[in-house]
Amino acid sequence: xxxxxxxxxxxxxxxxxxxxxxxxxxxxxxxxxxxxxxxxxxxxxxxxxxxxxxxxxxxxxxxxxxxxxxxxxxxxxxxxxxxxxxxxxxxxxxxxxxxxxxxxxxxxxxxxxxxxxxxxxxxxxxxxxxxxxxxxxxxxxxxxxxxxxxxxxxxxxxxxxxxxxxxxxxxxxxxxxxxxxxxxxxxxxxxxxxxxxxxxxxxxxxxxxxxxxxxxxxxxxxxxxxxxxxxxxxxxxxxxxxxxxxxxxxxxxxxxxxxxxxxxxxxxxxxxxxxxxxxxxxxxxxxxxxxxxxxxxxxxxxxxxxxxxxxxxxxxxxxxxxxxxxxxxxxxxxxxxxxxxxxxxxxxxxxxxxxxxxxxxxxxxxxxxxxxxxxxxxxxxxxxxxxxxxxxxxxxxxxxxxxxxxxxxxxxxxxxxxxxxxxxxxxxxxxxxxxxxxxxxxxxxxxxxxxxxxxxxxxxxxxxxxxxxxxxxxxxxxxxxxxxxxxxxxxxxxxxxxxx
Numbered sequence: 001x002x003x004x005x006x007x008x009x010x011x012x013x014x015x016x017x018x019x020x021x022x023x024x025x026x027x028x029x030x031x032x033x034x035x036x037x038x039x040x041x042x043x044x045x046x047x048x049x050x051x052x053x054x055x056x057x058x059x060x061x062x063x064x065x066x067x068x069x070x071x072x073x074x075x076x077x078x079x080x081x082x083x084x085x086x087x088x089x090x091x092x093x094x095x096x097x098x099x100x101x102x103x104x105x106x107x108x109x110x111x112x113x114x115x116x117x118x119x120x121x122x123x124x125x126x127x128x129x130x131x132x133x134x135x136x137x138x139x140x141x142x143x144x145x146x147x148x149x150x151x152x153x154x155x156x157x158x159x160x161x162x163x164x165x166x167x168x169x170x171x172x173x174x175x176x177x178x179x180x181x182x183x184x185x186x187x188x189x190x191x192x193x194x195x196x197x198x199x200x201x202x203x204x205x206x207x208x209x210x211x212x213x214x215x216x217x218x219x220x221x222x223x224x225x226x227x228x229x230x231x232x233x234x235x236x237x238x239x240x241x242x243x244x245x246x247x248x249x250x251x252x253x254x255x256x257x258x259x260x261x262x263x264x265x266x267x268x269x270x271x272x273x274x275x276x277x278x279x280x281x282x283x284x285x286x287x288x289x290x291x292x293x294x295x296x297x298x299x300x301x302x303x304x305x306x307x308x309x310x311x312x313x314x315x316x317x318x319x320x321x322x323x324x325x326x327x328x329x330x331x332x333x334x335x336x337x338x339x340x341x342x343x344x345x346x347x348x349x350x351x352x353x354x355x356x357x358x359x360x361x362x363x364x365x366x367x368x369x370x371x372x373x374x375x376x377x378x379x380x381x382x383x384x385x386x387x388x389x390x391x392x393x394x395x396x397x398x399x400x401x402x403x404x405x406x407x408x409x410x411x412x413x414x415x416x417x418x419x420x421x422x423x424x425x426x427x428x429x430x431x432x433x434x435x436x437x438x439x440x441x442x443x444x445x446x447x448x449x450x451x452x453x454x455x456x457x458x459x460x461x462x463x464x465x466x467x468x469x470x471x472x473x474x475x476x477x478x479x480x481x482x483x484x485x486x487x488x489x490x491x492x493x494x495x496x497x498x499x500x
Contacts, residue, residue: 064092074100129204129225135218137161137179149204149227151197162223167195182210182221191228203232292326295319331464335447338471345388345475347500352383352418352425355393359416363400372404372412379419386500391472392427395480398465399429399492406433406490424478424495435486444482445470469494476500 076093124130125143132141139157147154150165157164170193181188188208195201204225210218242249298315299307307315337343356376367374396416403414415430436444448463473480473494484490 064096124224129227131162131223131225133162133221133223135220137221140220146225149196149202150194151200156197165194165196167193167201169193169201178208182208183218185210185212185216185218191232192225193232202227202229204228289326291322292319295322331468334468335464335471338468338475343472343475345391347386347388350385350387350389350392352378352385353381355389355396356416356418358393359396359400362397367404367414370404370412371410372407372414374414376416379417383418383420383425385425385496385498387476387496391476392496395469395472395494396427396429398469402465402492403429403431403433403490407431408433420498421495423498425498426493426495429492430489432489435488435490436482436484437486441482441484445480 076096125145129145129149130141130143131139131146133139139160139162142154142157147157150157152164174190178188178190187210188206190206191203192206193201193203205228206223206225208221208223211220211222213219295315295318299312299319334343356378360374360376364374400414400416407414411432413432415428417428417430419426445466447467470480473496476496477500478494478496480492480494482490482492
């Protein structure tokens with residue numbers, strides 16, 4: 001080391017050991033090297049840590065993505081770290097599970113829909129004639145029924161135009177309209193006559209449905225057909241028959257018109273008959289009143305004195321026959337009124353006990369005279385209903401007269417009962433007569449019907465009593481029926497509502 005001071009005329013020289021000078025530098029160099037080694041080690045450790053905590057999970061995640069993207073939804077994402085990457089791996093695994101479950105559900109749904117479609121296709125193949133064509137109208141698929149009806153083989157049909165079965169029956173305009181309809185994406189329906197390979201003709205009711213692509217343009221067509229050949233043959237035969245029998249149809253039409261006129265005339269005559277019957281019945285009934293009255297007077301000693309036995313028997317014969325005739329005429333009038341809907345009804349409160357007392361008073365002497373056991377009772381006390389007492393009495397009387405006429409001469413038994421059931425009152429007239437054959441029961445309530453219509457029949461009457469009874473019960477809102485068996489007597493029932 002040297003230093004020169006010119007002003008002083010001095011020069012300063014100094015010597016320093018080189019090792020002493022560079023010693024601090026060497027120490028600094030060594031320190032730097034040590035620090036560099038330590039820092040490098042730290043970086044290597046950090047790199048190793050990063051590799052284990054970041055790179056490896058990312059690699060696992062990437063591998064999982066590759067596996068799952070190839071369809072391996074069962075591959076599990078195994079990242080155990082608790083940082084963001086671990087959280088991401090956990091979320092990705094949950095997404096994998098969700099996709100796996102969704103995929104399974106979709107597969108099941110696809111299987112179900114495929115089965116349904118297969119079943120529908122099988123059902124369609126089994127019941128209909130099916131043909132599928134491409135957008136150009138070339139046949140791409142046909143079912144067995146198409147082969148059977150057309151007589152062509154599948155090989156002869158595939159790739160061909162449906163014109164292969166064209167019969168020539170339809171005009172060109174028909175097919176042009178059909179093609180215009182389906183090519184615009186609309187459904188065509190119509191009846192087409194085709195020609196089979198063997199030259200026979202057949203008719204099909206056809207529905208052509210276009211299948212559209214994503215641009216709403218037809219990509220293929222499916223034709224579903226049903227064989228209606230038999231129907232068209234019948235239709236043709238009917239048309240021919242109509243042509244042949246046009247003249248006969250005109251004759252039938254004239255006959256129908258004549259029948260209509262005859263029917264109108266018959267109705268007019270029927271009305272006149274009803275009016276005549278009504279008038280005649282009334283006129284016949286009018287003189288019977290004094291006849292019956294005078295018969296009663298003649299039997300009274302105060303009028304003509306005591307009658308001889310023969311005279312009294314004659315008067316009683318006149319009286320009984322007049323009463324029978326009066327009843328017959330009354331029945332005819334009542335039947336006529338029911339037909340014309342002119343029968344009058346008086347609705348009021350009916351006490352069944354009082355009604356039965358009247359019936360007992362009216363019929364007991366007659367039944368004692370004929371030695372017939374008579375029982376009349378109400379199953380329930382104090383039965384009341386809103387109806388027409390006189391008409392109920394008329395129905396029960398008619399049924400009683402009917403039973404009196406048919407019970408045996410010795411050991412005869414008639415029972416009249418009434419009971420309340422729900423909102424109805426059920427009346428029953430039971431006898432131990434011969435019963436009614438099953439084949440005749442359905443006609444019992446018809447006008448003028450007699451079970452025994454022979455010339456030697458034992459029982460008289462007009463056959464109107466049951467018909468009138470049914471008419472009255474029906475007008476009162478009830479029903480009437482019979483339960484009987486041949487040889488075991490008869491039970492006649494009629495029910496009336498508690499409230500009219």
